Amino acid sequence: MSDDPLDLDVFFAQLEAQVAGEKAPAEAPATTAVVERREAPRVPVEAVGREVKLSIRGGSDAKPINLSETGLLAETTSRLRPGGAVELLLQIDGVRRSVRATVVRSMVHSLGPTVFRTAFKFQERTKLPERK
Numbered sequence: 001m002s003d004d005p006l007d008l009d010v011f012f013a014q015l016e017a018q019v020a021g022e023k024a025p026a027e028a029p030a031t032t033a034v035v036e037r038r039e040a041p042r043v044p045v046e047a048v049g050r051e052v053k054l055s056i057r058g059g060s061d062a063k064p065i066n067l068s069e070t071g072l073l074a075e076t077t078s079r080l081r082p083g084g085a086v087e088l089l090l091q092i093d094g095v096r097r098s099v100r101a102t103v104v105r106s107m108v109h110s111l112g113p114t115v116f117r118t119a120f121k122f123q124e125r126t127k128l129p130e131r132k
Contacts (some may be wrong), residue, residue, distance in 0.1 A: 015111070024080040040068035040125075042113050047129060049093040056080075057087040057098075064090075069128055071101065080106045088120060092128075099126055 045052040045064045054064045054074055062074040072088075080086065080103045088099045101120040109117040 010116065025075055040070045042066040042068050042073075051091070053091040055089045057089060059086070065117070067128065069122075069125050071104070071119065073117060073119050075109060076106065076116045076118045077113070079108075080118050082106060085123075086120065090126075097126075100124070 044066050046066065052064050052067075054061055054062045054072070056076070058075055059080075062076045065073045065075060067073070072090075082103050082105050084103045086101055086103060088101050090097055090099050100123040102123065104119040104121050106116050106118040109115045
């Protein structure tokens, strides 16, 4: 074992490369770029429409943060179980649609009151309206 301290940037770059099935670099450059793994670009809700509302069927309202054709990130008042299937009611500029999704993660974002940041992955690609 080396006496050199562990370079976490190099370690995580190698780990990500191994998980992606690529050959890990012997040494990552000092300015390692973040690899984009999303299937579709995220769009802030303000750029999607004049009014974007979100509720979780059987649950409560949620505040959408950003969305894409493959999923969305929202603030919720309760923690949702990762891997769980949900039905989202998404309304953009008055047009309402029901979207089936899977909870990817749900973590505490702030306290007092407790707010969770919850990521959802749509079960089917959803076409977003043209940007403003």
